[in-house]
Amino acid sequence: MNSRRIRRGAALLLAMIILATLSAWAVSICSSSGVNVQLAENQRKADGARASAESGLEIMRFWLGRFSAPGKTDHGDVFEMLANSANSHSLQADLDENGISNITTDYTGSTITVPSVTLDSLKGQSFSVQITQVGPVGAEMLQVDVTGTYGALTKTLRANYQFGTRPHTVFDYGVATKGPLSLAGNIELEGVNVSVESDVYIESSGSNLALSIIGNSHIAGDVHIGNRLATVDLQGGQASIGGETGQAAIDNHVSFGVPMEEFPEPDPGSFEQYVVNTVDSSTDTTSDATFENVRIVAGTNPTFSGHVTLKGVVFIETPNVVTFTGDSTVTAIIVGDGSLEDDSGTNQINFIGNVESHCVSELPNEAQFEGLRDETGTFIVAPGFHVSFGGSFDALSGAIAGNGIEFSGNAGGTINGSVINYSDDDMTLTGNSDLFFNRSGTVKIPAGFVLEIVLRYDPSSYSEVTN
Numbered sequence: 001m002n003s004r005r006i007r008r009g010a011a012l013l014l015a016m017i018i019l020a021t022l023s024a025w026a027v028s029i030c031s032s033s034g035v036n037v038q039l040a041e042n043q044r045k046a047d048g049a050r051a052s053a054e055s056g057l058e059i060m061r062f063w064l065g066r067f068s069a070p071g072k073t074d075h076g077d078v079f080e081m082l083a084n085s086a087n088s089h090s091l092q093a094d095l096d097e098n099g100i101s102n103i104t105t106d107y108t109g110s111t112i113t114v115p116s117v118t119l120d121s122l123k124g125q126s127f128s129v130q131i132t133q134v135g136p137v138g139a140e141m142l143q144v145d146v147t148g149t150y151g152a153l154t155k156t157l158r159a160n161y162q163f164g165t166r167p168h169t170v171f172d173y174g175v176a177t178k179g180p181l182s183l184a185g186n187i188e189l190e191g192v193n194v195s196v197e198s199d200v201y202i203e204s205s206g207s208n209l210a211l212s213i214i215g216n217s218h219i220a221g222d223v224h225i226g227n228r229l230a231t232v233d234l235q236g237g238q239a240s241i242g243g244e245t246g247q248a249a250i251d252n253h254v255s256f257g258v259p260m261e262e263f264p265e266p267d268p269g270s271f272e273q274y275v276v277n278t279v280d281s282s283t284d285t286t287s288d289a290t291f292e293n294v295r296i297v298a299g300t301n302p303t304f305s306g307h308v309t310l311k312g313v314v315f316i317e318t319p320n321v322v323t324f325t326g327d328s329t330v331t332a333i334i335v336g337d338g339s340l341e342d343d344s345g346t347n348q349i350n351f352i353g354n355v356e357s358h359c360v361s362e363l364p365n366e367a368q369f370e371g372l373r374d375e376t377g378t379f380i381v382a383p384g385f386h387v388s389f390g391g392s393f394d395a396l397s398g399a400i401a402g403n404g405i406e407f408s409g410n411a412g413g414t415i416n417g418s419v420i421n422y423s424d425d426d427m428t429l430t431g432n433s434d435l436f437f438n439r440s441g442t443v444k445i446p447a448g449f450v451l452e453i454v455l456r457y458d459p460s461s462y463s464e465v466t467n
Contacts, residue, residue, distance in 0.1 A: 303442025338384020
């Protein structure tokens with residue numbers, strides 16, 4: 001009897017021990033599960049904070065990628081231009097212009113701050129930004145810190161932006177014009193090597209008739225038009241684009257509403273350093289003569305009627321009408337110091353006679369041409385000047401840029417570069433002007449044009465900021 005009671009007591013005790021052990025284990029499991037749940041929740045919020053920061057970083061990358069400053073701006077002034085909302089180039093001005101009201105900027109003089117931008121109000125997700133300029137003088141860059149928030153947790157990510165330059169794609173066309181383009185007569189625009197060299201860009205924002213081709217004229221390449229409402233008028237039955245006539249030419253070789261191209265800012269002042277001689281009202285321009293590194297004084301209005309040889313730089317002050325009625329041999333860059341906003345035609349450069357053109361790299365190895373031999377890729381850069389050609393040429397040595405470009409009569413030949421028209425007025429080609437564009441081997445950005453300053457994201461600088 002006693003032994004039975006002992007066994008029962010032992011069994012009861014063992015059961016109680018097992019129950020206590022199981023209870024403790026259960027408590028331990030519950031406690032561990034609670035910790036794990038909390039850890040998982042914290043990790044979820046941390047991931048949410050990082051995701052908020054990543055979102056803010058990508059948003060800023062988009063808006064900072066749109067920024068540009070004139071190429072002659074000192075790097076030390078670029079930050080002020082980006083930060084000051086009164087400046088049309090600023091980040092805030094761009095946001096306002098595009099109707100973005102939930103992103104604003106504050107500027108303290110050394111830091112651009114973007115206050116909290118809500119991503120998800122229910123989850124407490126947002127981001128804020130601080131932009132500062134760092135680095136030594138001449139090698140400045142922007143440091144962008146984006147802090148993402150999820151509830152009470154935050155994560156800060158950092159990336160740097162280097163100052164760079166934007167390549168201008170207008171030089172990827174044979175002709176690029178802000179105004180409409182008109183071809184009448186027997187005009188041919190062709191590529192020397194491939195037809196794409198004669199591609200045409202037309203902005204035509206002020207006129208819906210962007211391109212008019214009358215007679216037997218044709219464009220071998222394709223046409224790209226910025227104005228999405230633009231029209232093209234082909235008359236005469238033989239007018240063609242890309243080798244096709246009629247509606248097929250428009251359907252297959254004309255694009256409407258393409259992104260507006262950036263026309264580079266001309267920098268005629270950069271050539272003034274080479275000027276050493278003067279042409280004024282007392283200069284004989286009727287005889288055969290050679291002119292090296294000359295300034296044509298404002299109001300001179302010379303007519304070069306002899307066989308003129310031009311070397312180095314021909315710097316033309318405004319106002320001036322400069323006319324070449326005789327034959328011209330040009331191993332020079334012709335520069336006009338007018339305004340891009342001047343479409344009046346008051347200032348002119350007219351080649352009525354034939355032109356023989358050579359690259360400035362062929363200038364003799366003499367002190368007055370030192371440095372200039374490297375200024376290649378440009379034949380004429382003359383903002384505010386109407387530029388016309390009435391005579392023929394074998395090949396022009398580089399790009400031609402002005403406010404109003406005209407080829408007439410038998411003017412024609414090869415252009416080793418692009419024709420850039422800054423005028424909103426029509427660019428016209430009439431008569432038998434056959435232009436052959438050879439852009440093979442030409443420099444990407446010809447001399448005398450200013451590259452815009454842009455901000456380039458540096459992916460290698462991406463990091464998480466730890467406190």
